[in-house]
Amino acid sequence: MGRCPEFSLYVIVDLRPGMPRPPDELGRMVLDGGADILQLRAKTASGREFFFWGERLRRLTQEYGRPLIINDRLDVALALEADGVHLGQDDLPVACARKVLPEGIIGFSTHSVAEALAAEALAADYLALGPIFPSPSKPGTQAPLGLATIRQAAASLRLPWLAIGGINEGNLPELLSAGARRIAVISAVACAENPYLATRRLKELLETCHPQ
Ligand code: TZP
Numbered sequence: 754m755g756r757c758p759e760f761s762l763y764v765i766v767d768l769r770p771g772m773p774r775p776p777d778e779l780g781r782m783v784l785d786g787g788a789d790i791l792q793l794r795a796k797t798a799s800g801r802e803f804f805f806w807g808e809r810l811r812r813l814t815q816e817y818g819r820p821l822i823i824n825d826r827l828d829v830a831l832a833l834e835a836d837g838v839h840l841g842q843d844d845l846p847v848a849c850a851r852k853v854l855p856e857g858i859i860g861f862s863t864h865s866v867a868e869a870l871a872a873e874a875l876a877a878d879y880l881a882l883g884p885i886f887p888s889p890s891k892p893g894t895q896a897p898l899g900l901a902t903i904r905q906a907a908a909s910l911r912l913p914w915l916a917i918g919g920i921n922e923g924n925l926p927e928l929l930s931a932g933a934r935r936i937a938v939i940s941a942v943a944c945a946e947n948p949y950l951a952t953r954r955l956k957e958l959l960e961t962c963h964p965q
């Protein structure tokens with residue numbers, strides 16, 4: 754997969770207010786539980802706060818030897834010497850990030866199979882496709898794509914792609930049966946009573962269906 758290691762479970766640590774645990778405590782629990790990649794996401798935090806938690810998660814991911822990806826902000830990714838950046842349709846263009854991060858992991862968000870197919874021509878290492886189910890972390894932005902989209906994506910995408918949006922232990926089996934191999938989650942682990950166990954269970958389901 755080039756710059757991006759093979760992965761199945763991508764966990765996003767979201768700095769949005771009201772999360773039950775501090776980001777570094779959550780980060781350690783999900784890394785212990787088997788998350789392959791950690792992303793730090795901050796839609797409302799200041800650059801200072803983003804960097805503060807980024808430094809802590811950077812140390813943690815280095816300790817565990819797993820990649821840290823920064824959502825949206827190439828400047829924060831560079832300042833942290835993170836492993837990569839995840840960009841959306843309204844962020845800096847992928848080609849621009851690739852110039853600045855020639856060896857970095859670059860992810861790109863897409864919201865339909867057509868958008869994902871078009872994005873395969875960009876210099877991204879992986880694509881995110883979603884929301885697949887209604888998402889408590891991104892409410893009301895777009896109608897959920899559903900499992901038919903997963904079947905189409907599995908049949909047509911060549912670049913590694915992950916499914917995102919409302920994924921949890923309950924709906925993961927049907928998602929995997931539809932052809933997904935990689936998932937990203939926020940609430941399924943961050944809002945679980947025990948994020949370590951929640952991560953482990955997701956990872957076990959992923960591995961049972963698609964051994965790495
Ligand atoms: N992009 C599409 S849905 C989503 C993002 C960032 C949020 C995923 O969070 P959750 O809580 O796992 O639905």
Ligand code: MG
Pocket residue numbers: 824825839840841842844
């Ligand atoms: Mg974005």
